Amino acid sequence: MTADEARAMYRMMRLIRRYEDQMAEIYVEGKTPLFSIAAGTVPGEMHLAAGQEPVAVGVCRHLRPEDAVTSTHRPHHVAIAKGVDLKRMTAEIFGRQDGLCGGKGGHMHLFDPAVHFSCSGIVGAGFPPAVGSAMAFRRAGDDRVAVAFAGEGAANQGTFHESLNLAALWHLPVVFVIEDNHYAVSVPKAGSTAIAKNSDRAAAYGVPGLYVAGNDVLAVDEVAREAIARARAGSGPTLIEIETSRLYGHFQGDAEGYLQAGEKDAWRQQDPIPRFRQMLMERNWLTAAEDAEIEAAVAKEVADAVDYARQSETPDPSTALTGVFAAPEVSQAS
């Protein structure tokens, strides 16, 4: 790891954090004094990933644009780290016509085929498509890989186990990444999962399973590097579970009454971004001036994306009725 690489990771984490903080602010725009999920600039559910930057950055930094990634209902951090177009992603979240999906998808359904990124609002839905992408890459005879990201709650879904088995059986270039942020909505991991570490479940399918504790981007980086290299080399799938933390609620507006006293404070104290900054500074890999530069640069990048989204028009309502099928259109409308 060079200083430049470490700074790039730090910058990416800052960009994601800035983005999520900005989304949190924009989300309440038009929803005060009385909160309504249907109101405001950005309506609908909003699941933010602040705190989970190490997962996205540590893994995606080993990916190329042509590698495939599937993500979840909490997709922004992974999307940004995978290189999804920030302006068009933001416009999509705003429901505008210049959005990635013309306003049809929204925050849980971002598709950017240019960087082989997709996500879904259905828990556990991303594992099988990643296996399929890996199949296609193997058939194409190149060294591309697929990575499926999902929460620890998703590891209790049948798709997780079926996909691990399939990927192992067919020896496919796919990496499964479980983001263990301790909770699935209100249910703590221990209340839903029979064993402490999902990574141990890899043994059932004869693939390597690694747990990365501490929400530490460098530790993630190391484990992901190896897993992705294995996949590229044709040595088969790996399961990685990464301890992380969710600094906002499950969704924006979540009162989080289910958290233990002090739990959130502990996560905040362990915020991975200040910790990483401190480490970089101690190694003399980052100066205060560079840090300020990064802060200004990511703030501008996010502001530009938000401006782009605000300036984009709302879609023409008639587009709601088209695009159900690839050409030629089929219409059952009377």
Next chain:
Amino acid sequence: MATSVAERKLTMARAISEAIDQAMTEDPSVLVMGEDVGPYGGIFGATGGLYEKWGSERVLDTPISESAFIGAAIGASAEGLRPIVELMFVDFFGVAMDQIYNHLAKNYYMSGGTVKHPVVLMTAVGGGYSDAAQHSQVLTGLFAHIPGLKVVMPSNAFDAKGLMLEAIADDNPVLFAFHKGLMGLGWMPSDDQAAVGVPESSYRIPFGQAAVARPGRDATIVTIGAMVHRAVRAAEAVRDRIDAEVIDLRTLVPIDRAAIVDSVRRTHRLLVVDEDYRSFGMSGEVAAIAAEEALDYLEAPIRRLAVPDVPIPYSRVLEQAVIPSADAIEAVLTAWARGA
């Protein structure tokens, strides 16, 4: 609608949790399981207070393993329990459909009537708040299509309580769908018309009995769930020009054919309003019933308003273009009033 004189108004969410609580009191074999149904009280409040009262033996938070916990209701019910299983959004049932449509729904028939599954599948339906294609569907037609499943969708708190108590008492699997926009949640727009007087006593509303939400002479609107209130508002808006009757089916399976046929024979016009997809669903079914039993009475072609066979789009303007609105209902009535 409720003819009861109960003064106590409840939200639909409270009415549902009260019904479940009363059933749990009356029958120790009733239990609740699902995601976030415990301390959280259900994402839409349908199990509020139950965990505090009944504890984790009878109100169970489950892993996100729907095939397992919905399928578990099959075995549990065969062995004498009466599970109420919540899965937050109807959109999520895809992952557990085999347990539902090949087993839960069919076992009674396949076993020659020897195995019963008194199970309530409870779930939230509907859109209108920009939650996009995987969190806004209604899909009741999909369940109603499967022989062996009863399908219930209340439009107000009084019906919700009575229908829930009936669902729990029923020896068959029942899909109980509540519309998010009727639950009376602070954080989600909710139709005021859904919060009505609810008696404290336990009572049941038999399935297959539609309610007349608004009597009328000139046209029949058959609908269900949240669309009932839209239809009533539209009918009121044009009452000087056309007197429309609004029929709230309350249950899709069984469906109250007589209520549909009797009304159409009186009014000679039929509009079906459904928040589900148009093709192969409730609107087609109701139109078929009218065609089978009241065709000679119709003075105008049957009209349907439903989601026009597109996924629910995210962007507000797009979503509003596909979910039937009171304006669209009014437009049909107005055209009829002009003699169309």
